[in-house]
Amino acid sequence: MNLKKGNKKNYFKSKSIIKWRDFPAYELVSYVLMYASVPMLAYGIKPYSLEILRIIVLTILTMYSGFFAALFWNDITDADIDKIAHPNRLIPSKRINAKRLFAIALVFSALTFIFAALISIWCLFLVGCSAIFVAVHNKYLKRKVKFPAYSEIFSPLQWIVVAIFGFLAIWTSLPQSTNLSIDLQFIGRISASSSAIFTMILLVLFTYFSDDSHDIAEGIVDYTADKKYGIRTYATSFGSINASKISFFMFFLSIVFGIILFLQSIISPFFLILFIILTIYTLRFPLKLIKAKKDELKVQGAIAGRKLYDYYLFTYNLIFIDLFLQLLLKS
Numbered sequence: 001m002n003l004k005k006g007n008k009k010n011y012f013k014s015k016s017i018i019k020w021r022d023f024p025a026y027e028l029v030s031y032v033l034m035y036a037s038v039p040m041l042a043y044g045i046k047p048y049s050l051e052i053l054r055i056i057v058l059t060i061l062t063m064y065s066g067f068f069a070a071l072f073w074n075d076i077t078d079a080d081i082d083k084i085a086h087p088n089r090l091i092p093s094k095r096i097n098a099k100r101l102f103a104i105a106l107v108f109s110a111l112t113f114i115f116a117a118l119i120s121i122w123c124l125f126l127v128g129c130s131a132i133f134v135a136v137h138n139k140y141l142k143r144k145v146k147f148p149a150y151s152e153i154f155s156p157l158q159w160i161v162v163a164i165f166g167f168l169a170i171w172t173s174l175p176q177s178t179n180l181s182i183d184l185q186f187i188g189r190i191s192a193s194s195s196a197i198f199t200m201i202l203l204v205l206f207t208y209f210s211d212d213s214h215d216i217a218e219g220i221v222d223y224t225a226d227k228k229y230g231i232r233t234y235a236t237s238f239g240s241i242n243a244s245k246i247s248f249f250m251f252f253l254s255i256v257f258g259i260i261l262f263l264q265s266i267i268s269p270f271f272l273i274l275f276i277i278l279t280i281y282t283l284r285f286p287l288k289l290i291k292a293k294k295d296e297l298k299v300q301g302a303i304a305g306r307k308l309y310d311y312y313l314f315t316y317n318l319i320f321i322d323l324f325l326q327l328l329l330k331s
Helices: 005-015 025-043 049-078 079-085 098-117 119-145 150-152 157-173 192-223 223-228 236-239 240-263 269-291 295-328
Strands: 180-184 188-192
Touching: 005 150, 025 079, 025 192, 025 295, 049 079, 049 098, 049 119, 049 157, 079 223, 098 119, 119 150, 119 157, 119 188, 150 157, 150 192, 157 188, 157 192, 188 192, 192 223, 192 236, 192 240, 192 269, 223 236, 236 240, 240 269, 240 295, 269 295
Parallel strands: none
Antiparallel strands: 180 188
């Protein structure tokens, strides 16, 4: 292949997946802890076998593959929006073309299905439904549906899969004490306790509201591009100032469900204190967004969006560290 010197440099630069997005190193590590924390929470504090370790590893691989698959599909479907809002992303910056990114997204999607199938048919079914939703939502619905704030109402559903998948993996592979049991031919058995279901619901609610508070803040940053292409966010539907207030309200709801989660589950009281400290630290950023002047909204929206996302990730990390330490102490 004959490449000029400048083109050769860009070619090899485009080959590095690490450079495709500006991920902080801590974020990539946080995802591993996040994906591991959910099956650990569902399983509880008890001796680990090779089977539970297998499920945790497969859950991490499934969710990580699904994360990159969804990310790349979004880059493909939102390439026109990114030209305005995020010109440094893959396709607008011409580091990779849509055809090649499509092939890479297919590989990550296939890996997601394979890893999920190795856990259970139920897990495969869940990622299948999630993939269909993500594809239809990103490609068609968020541009076609004119319901106010449709995009940011439904986008967090993609992250809810993380909160559900880990529980489902345990319920279908290593059933615990049972209050609910479903056994379907060719699909298999799912068994769960009422307390575990309640814990999962709390985690789902925390996930939805914490991620949505982040999405709304970043939607203020993307207002111009979203408005041009008819994307219904809180900012384009109700204005950026009102969106900043809604973002704060979503953050407040996430705090409520987060505290209930830490009080109700097997997570220790010490980590509830750490969660409250994390919450207090994060609080000042959405408050600054609410108080920002009109010409400062985009800057403050970007800062608040980043900090709210860190709050979301670090809460999952606290759950993982707590459970891990409790297991060490018990052993």
